Amino acid sequence: MTIPDDLMYARSHEWIKIEGDSVSVGISHYAQDQLGEVVYVELPEVGTAFAVGDELGTLESVKAVSEFLAPVAGEVLEVNTRLEDEPNLVNDDSYGDGWLVRLSGSAEGEELLDAAGYKEFLEQESA
Amino acid sequence: MHPWVGAGPEDRRQILSELGLQSIDDLFASIPSGVCVDGIDLPPARDEDWIRRTLGNMASTNISMDSIPCFLGAGVYRHVQPSVVDAVLSRAEFFTSYTPYQPEISQGTLQVIFEFQTLISRLTGLDTANASLYDGATSLVEAVLFSHRVLRGKRNLVVVAETIHPMYRRVLDTYTEAAGIDVAVVAPGDDGRLDPEAILEIAGDRACCIAVQSPNFLGIVEDLPVLAAAAHDSGALAVEVVTEAVSLGLLAGGGRFGFDVVCGEAQSFGVAPGFGGPHLGFFACASKHLRQMPGRLAGETVDENGSRAFCLTLSTREQHIRRAKATSNICTNQGLMALAATVWLETIGGSGLRELATSCLARTEELKRRLTAVGDPWRLAYPQSPTFNEFLLIGPGSGTELVERLASEGVLAGVPTTDWSGSWPDGVLAAVTERNPVTDLDALVNALEKLS
Numbered sequence: 001m002t003i004p005d006d007l008m009y010a011r012s013h014e015w016i017k018i019e020g021d022s023v024s025v026g027i028s029h030y031a032q033d034q035l036g037e038v039v040y041v042e043l044p045e046v047g048t049a050f051a052v053g054d055e056l057g058t059l060e061s062v063k064a065v066s067e068f069l070a071p072v073a074g075e076v077l078e079v080n081t082r083l084e085d086e087p088n089l090v091n092d093d094s095y096g097d098g099w100l101v102r103l104s105g106s107a108e109g110e111e112l113l114d115a116a117g118y119k120e121f122l123e124q125e126s127a
Numbered sequence: 128m129h130p131w132v133g134a135g136p137e138d139r140r141q142i143l144s145e146l147g148l149q150s151i152d153d154l155f156a157s158i159p160s161g162v163c164v165d166g167i168d169l170p171p172a173r174d175e176d177w178i179r180r181t182l183g184n185m186a187s188t189n190i191s192m193d194s195i196p197c198f199l200g201a202g203v204y205r206h207v208q209p210s211v212v213d214a215v216l217s218r219a220e221f222f223t224s225y226t227p228y229q230p231e232i233s234q235g236t237l238q239v240i241f242e243f244q245t246l247i248s249r250l251t252g253l254d255t256a257n258a259s260l261y262d263g264a265t266s267l268v269e270a271v272l273f274s275h276r277v278l279r280g281k282r283n284l285v286v287v288a289e290t291i292h293p294m295y296r297r298v299l300d301t302y303t304e305a306a307g308i309d310v311a312v313v314a315p316g317d318d319g320r321l322d323p324e325a326i327l328e329i330a331g332d333r334a335c336c337i338a339v340q341s342p343n344f345l346g347i348v349e350d351l352p353v354l355a356a357a358a359h360d361s362g363a364l365a366v367e368v369v370t371e372a373v374s375l376g377l378l379a380g381g382g383r384f385g386f387d388v389v390c391g392e393a394q395s396f397g398v399a400p401g402f403g404g405p406h407l408g409f410f411a412c413a414s415k416h417l418r419q420m421p422g423r424l425a426g427e428t429v430d431e432n433g434s435r436a437f438c439l440t441l442s443t444r445e446q447h448i449r450r451a452k453a454t455s456n457i458c459t460n461q462g463l464m465a466l467a468a469t470v471w472l473e474t475i476g477g478s479g480l481r482e483l484a485t486s487c488l489a490r491t492e493e494l495k496r497r498l499t500a501v502g503d504p505w506r507l508a509y510p511q512s513p514t515f516n517e518f519l520l521i522g523p524g525s526g527t528e529l530v531e532r533l534a535s536e537g538v539l540a541g542v543p544t545t546d547w548s549g550s551w552p553d554g555v556l557a558a559v560t561e562r563n564p565v566t567d568l569d570a571l572v573n574a575l576e577k578l579s
Contacts, residue, residue: 040418045279 001122002029004095008107009118010071012053015095018107022077026099027059027068027090030122035061038090043079044101050074052110056101059090071112074105192400192539196567200517200558201344201542202263202292202370203406204395207475207483207561212397215470216463224462230425230439236462237437240425243465246472250375251389252382253411257422258460259468260408263392264298267291267338267368269410269421269455270388271299274336274364275308276419276454277387282335282363284309288321290343292370293547308335314550319347319509319519323357330361336388338366341381342374345551346517346558347509355385364388372396372409373560374515376484380411388412397471398464407464417441421455483561487516491559494568501575508552517558519544519551523578526555536574538567 007015013031016023032038040060050056050070058067079101083089089098113121134142139151148154167185192205199205216222220235230237240258247256260266271285285303287296289312296312303310311329316322326337337358341349351367358365367381369391381389393407394400412420426440475483495518498505508519522529526543533540533555541557557571 042418 005115008112032094038087041083074103078102196570197539198541198557243469251380251411255414256411259465262406264295266390266408268302270366278335284333288339291340334363336364342515346514347512351384376480396468422457521554
C-alpha cells in the first residue's frame with residue numbers, strides 16, 4: 001500500500017497534489033484497491049465550482065459505484081479525459097496517470113492529512 | 128389459511144372485517160361505474176362446462192380485429208404472424224424463465240438479446256441499442272430523461288411535438304412532473320408536419336431535447352434531417368419516437384439523419400395486438416452516450432476456450448451496484464416480447480421487411496386514392512402530406528360517430544380522434560397493413576358510399 005510523502009490526503013480517500021495555485025486530485029492506492037477494477041469514471045465539467053465535500057464525480061468498478069469528493073473548494077480547471085477510454089489507469093497508476101481532476105484553490109485551512117497522518121487513519125479504519 | 132386452497136366463507140368474512148368492508152364488491156368500489164359492464168346476469172356458481180359454454184357464447188358476440196375488415200392502428204398494428212414466432216416463444220426455456228440473475232449461464236437468452244440489439248441498431252441507424260424496454264411510451268420518457276442527464280441537468284425543458292401519440296405524451300407528463308422537467312408542446316403546421324422554425328422559437332437555449340414522432344400520430348412522415356438540424360441548432364438532443372416499427376423497413380431510422388436517440392414501440396414485430404399489451408419498447412443511441420442509456424446491454428465475447436459467447440455487458444449496475452445512482456428504474460427488459468420481435472424479424476428478413484413495408488404503403492396509397500374518389504362528404508385531412516400506412520379521414524360527423532356508423536356497416540374503419548383533440552380535425556385514423564386484402568378496401572369504400 002503506497003502512500004507518497006509529497007501528497008495530502010482526505011479522510012474520504014482522495015489525494016491532492018499542490019501545483020502552484022491549483023491542486024490535482026485523485027484517489028489513493030488504498031481506495032482503488034478497495035474498489036476493484038474500475039470500468040467507468042464520471043468526471044465533472046470544466047468550469048464547475050465545488051465546495052469541500054461536494055461530489056465531484058463517480059467511479060464505477062465491477063463491484064461498486066462510489067463518488068469521489070472535492071477535498072478542497074475550487075473550480076474544475078481540467079479533467080483527465082484519458083480515463084474515458086482507459087478507466088483502469090485509476091487502478092494501475094492511482095497517483096500518476098490515474099489522476100481525476102485539477103481544481104483551482106488551495107489546501108490552506110482544509111482538514112487534510114499528510115502521508116503519516118493518512119497511514120495512521122487507515123490503520124485506525126481497519127482496526 | 129392453506130397456501131394453495133382457496134379462501135372459504137369464514138376466511139373471507141375475517142379478511143373483510145379486518146379491512147373494515149362489508150362485501151367483496153366493496154373491494155372494487157374505486158372502479159369508475161362507466162367502465163363496468165351492466166346487464167350480465169350470472170348465477171353465483173355453476174359447473175365448469177356450463178361456464179365455458181355460456182361465457183364462450185357471450186364472448187363470441189364480440190367483434191374482433193380478425194372477424195370483419197379492420198383499419199385500427201394509432202399505435203397498435205396488425206401484421207403477419209408467422210407461426211414460428213409463437214412456437215419459439217412457447218418453449219419453456221424462454222417462456223417460463225425470469226430475467227437471468229446469473230446471466231452468463233443463460234446463453235440462449237443473452238444471444239437473443241444481443242441479436243435484438245443488433246437488429247434495432249441496424250433499423251434505427253444508431254450504433255447502440257439496449258435490450259428493450261416496456262413499451263413505446265416509457266421509451267420516450269427514458270429518451271427525455273436520458274437527454275436531461277447527457278446535458279447534465281442544465282437544460283430543464285423538453286420540446287415535444289403535439290403529433291407524438293397523445294397517450295405517450297400523457298405518460299411523459301407523469302414522469303416529467305415528478306422529475307421537475309418542463310414540457311413545451313409544438314404544434315404542427317397546416318400540412319400536419321413540424322416547422323423547424325417553430326421548434327427553434329419554443330426551444331430557445333433551454334431545451335435538453337426535441338422529441339418528434341415519425342410517421343407521426345396523423346400518419347404523416349416528418350422531414351427528419353431538418354428536424355435533427357433544428358434540435359442541434361438549439362443545443363438540444365434530437366429524439367425520434369417510432370410507433371409503427373414496420374415503417375423502418377422503408378423509411379430510414381433517424382440515426383441516419385443525425386438523431387441522437389431513436390426509440391419507440393416494436394409491437395408490430397411479431398406481437399399480436401392485445402387489450403393492454405404486452406408491448407415492446409426499444410431504445411437506441413450513439414455509443415458515446417452509452418453510460419447514460421437506461422436498461423441493460425448484452426455483449427458478444429469469447430469463453431475460456433476462445434469460442435463465441437455472450438455476456439451481460441451492462442446490467443448489474445442498475446440493480447446491484449448503482450442503486451440510488453442508477454440512470455433509470457429500468458433494471459430488466461421485456462424479454463419474451465424482444466424474443467418475439469427477434470424471431471419475427473429474422474423470419475421475415477431484411478428484404479422481406481422492405482417488401483412488407485412497401486405493401487403497406489402501396490395499399491394505403493390505393494385506399495387514399497379510392498377514398499378521394501368517393502368524394503364529398505368524405506375527404507383526407509392532409510391530402511398533400513406524405514404518409515406511410517395511416518392517415519386521417521374526415522366525414523359527416525365526429526370521428527366517434529363515424530366509427531360507430533361504419534361499424535354498423537360491418538367495417539372497423541379506424542380510431543377516432545374525437546377524444547384526442549389537437550391541432551387536427553376530428554376524424555378517423557385509418558391504418559392499412561398487409562393484413563388488409565383488397566376486399567377490405569372494397570368494404571370500407573362501399574360503407575363510405577352508403578353513408579355519403
